[in-house]
Amino acid sequence: MSTATTQPSVDQTAVEATVAAVTAQRELGQVTFTMQSQSTGGLTAKTQTGPMIQAGNPDESRLGKFTLHSDEPLGLLGTDSAVSPAEYLLKSLAGCYTATLAFLAAARDITLDEVRLTLGFETDLSGFLGIDETVRKGANQVTVDVEIDSASTSREQLEELVKALEATSPIRDTIANPVTVTTRLV
Template identity: 50%
Template sequence: MNGIDTEALSATLDAVGRDPGLADVTFGLESEWLDGCHQRASTTDLRQNGEVVETHTTRYTMESDEPAALLGTDKAASPAEYVLQALAGCYAVTFAANAAARGIELDSLRLDMRADLDLHGFLGLDESVRPGVQEVRVDVHATSSNSSREQLQELTDAVQQRSPIRDTLASAVTVKTILVGG
């Protein structure tokens, strides 16, 4: 349902219930600065319960840059757009899986997303302004032929509570940055 293998979803729930360590997942990325605002990154091993997931062998390469208006050369999506993409991807997974678990057949799902930044913080022009995103707005356009608007609203509320990337953006997260070598 919704492209989600409900048997696999049930098996995953059972497996994590029996072995809570399976809930511990670590994603990795290696990034290299190319020039100016341009960088290239590649995904690395996926770890579950401290062990490399051997079936996760595909590696992806991503590049980012900034628009020319923001000191870049517009060779790739900006980091802020990647943040929105990360949230959109996580929302899509969370919507599809939670809808399937509730018996909701999604006919369509579209997310219109905006992230507002105030460059005063990034540029060091006003120390009272955070350098990060000030607000993220998401308009959800979801349709289902077997569910009411109320059920879709309950689903949307559940997605906000269960989306790992939304939680990451909305909650304080420890980020450790360590200079290695130099």
């Protein structure tokens, strides 16, 4: 399990302006994130950000701006030199949940004093290892426990916020629903 802690705050006016801009120019909502990855030996990989493309226009300033390294724990034949791909998936969900909560709270004029997430990625390796073909190769379940401190907000309002979070988070939607993944040799 991993835990993310933050004190999110988003300007409500900026949220409203973003919604208005995308409403007026729907193409601004068309965004593609890109990454470029290379094996660095064994089970390790080095991955860098590529350009973010919005409304068909690439933002080249993100090219190589951030570098992520991945490996597997010793018990999974890695060298434990970096975060595992499963942990990156959890980090992706945690980051999206944090941003989405901040966005939703700002839109509802809710002040979030602190947000803590505890995430888990449960899997049965017998599927991936080819031991049991009836076992899924990926996660059987992803769990997220959400703790929110907000002195001015009722428990009921926080429960509604978490329901909206599940319905709104793009990363949750991506991992909870079928999505086309195209892999091709170039």
